[in-house]
Amino acid sequence: MTRRNSLFAATMLAGTAAAFSLMSTGAAQAQGALVMYCAVQEEWCRAMTSAFERETGIKVSMTRKSSGEIYAQVKAEAQNPRADIWWGGTGDPHMQAAEEGLTMEYKSPNMGELQDWAVRQWEQSKNRTVGIYSGALGFGYNTELVKANGIKEPKCWADLLNEDLKDEVQVADPNSSGTAYTLLATIVQLMGEEKGFEYLKSLHKNVNQYTKSGAAPAKATALGETTVGIVFMHDMVTMVVDNAPVKVVAPCEGTGYEIGSMSIIKGAKNLENAKKFYDWALTPAAQKLGAEAKSYQVPSNKNTPVPPQAPKLDEIKLINFDFAKYGSSEERRRLLSKWDNEVKNLPK
Incomplete structure (x- = not known):
């Protein structure tokens, strides 16, 4: 073998060894x-x-x-x-x-x-x-804002339609948020689809923002940026633990989870x-x-x-939530499309 060929062979061998080493390192990193x-x-x-x-x-x-x-x-x-x-x-x-x-x-x-x-x-x-x-779905309200504005303390889903709460209710968008989709599915199961969508259309008039994150309305309520936030109750409990002026509500009609x-x-x-x-x-x-x-x-x-702070599910009026139906592709797509067309795009 000539020196040139020997050098070429050595270079190829070194390159192969280096490649093998890199592959091995990559595999190790993946593991x-x-x-x-x-x-x-x-x-x-x-x-x-x-x-x-x-x-x-x-x-x-x-x-x-x-x-x-x-x-x-x-x-x-x-x-x-x-x-x-x-x-x-x-x-x-x-x-x-x-x-x-x-x-x-x-x-x-x-x-x-x-x-x-x-x-x-x-x-x-x-x-x-x-x-x-x-975790159970519910809402929380800022006690200072309710008192300052003379608003009746909300205890039920129906109370959130109060005219005094115009632009004072915050909830997430069900397209991005599982919390808000749970609300959509809950209201439909609780009231029936026709009456449920009528409720959501009326609620729309009082909604100041559909947030991306389901927990965001809890923080906004704690900060006084909105009077009411619809969230999972445990998210609002977190605000209470941090000494925010917030009261957590399990809606009187019943709720989903x-x-x-x-x-x-x-x-x-x-x-x-x-x-x-x-x-x-x-x-x-x-x-x-x-x-x-x-x-x-x-x-x-x-x-x-x-956790002792966790809402006690056995003390909350929970609906018999149909997870199989409302978690199905067909039903989720249908409800979200209907909400987009009939609720989200409505004028205030």
Whole structure:
């Protein structure tokens, strides 16, 4: 072999070795990584991320968005998924994603420790999503604004149509927010579709803003930017714990509730790490992080202490919420389209 050929061969060998080394490094990095889409409050998302990283050494890349936004992103990325795990947010978009084959079947060894409602969510989704917490829908009002403006204290859904509350009610957009979609589905089930949409049209006159995030109206109410915020009650409780002048209300007519859920994205590039997170997130140690981050939902693991600040579901008039129907692709699309056409676009 000539010197020139020897040099060429050596160069090729070195290049091959370098390429192999890079591939090995890339594989190692992939094995030590997890990409998570998170749909609860930022503080809770970060607490979960940090704790999981500490316990496993797996580096988590977390993005926080509202439930509806995450569903849309998962659907858009279906051919080349970027995320591995979708944690938190109302169960309806999780159910829709399951029905459309965007998430995958998985049974955690921790299923036996979960509340019946969490297991039922898993069964109804054909093993593609599981309940991680529950919380009731309601609203809160700023006590100082109500007193200063001589407004009758609202106790029922009907009270939110009071003319004194014109431009003083805030709620999220159901297209981006699972909280607001829960409101839409709740009102339809509580009043019937025709009367329910009449109610939502009347409520529209009093709405000052349809926010992107479901929890945003709680902060606005606490800050005095709006008199009433329609949210999950636990989000308003967080404001009360922070000493905001807010009162939390469970509507007198009855109300719906959410089953916050978790799903593994179909085609996840870090599948084994996604399963590790899934199993860990169902443990009491992981679930108690919610209360520590001032999120006061009812955890799905029976052995997780329920935060004393959490609204007591057995004392609230809850409707028999049909998660299977209102989490289906067809029903969600139909209701959201009807809301866009008949409510959102109405003039004040």
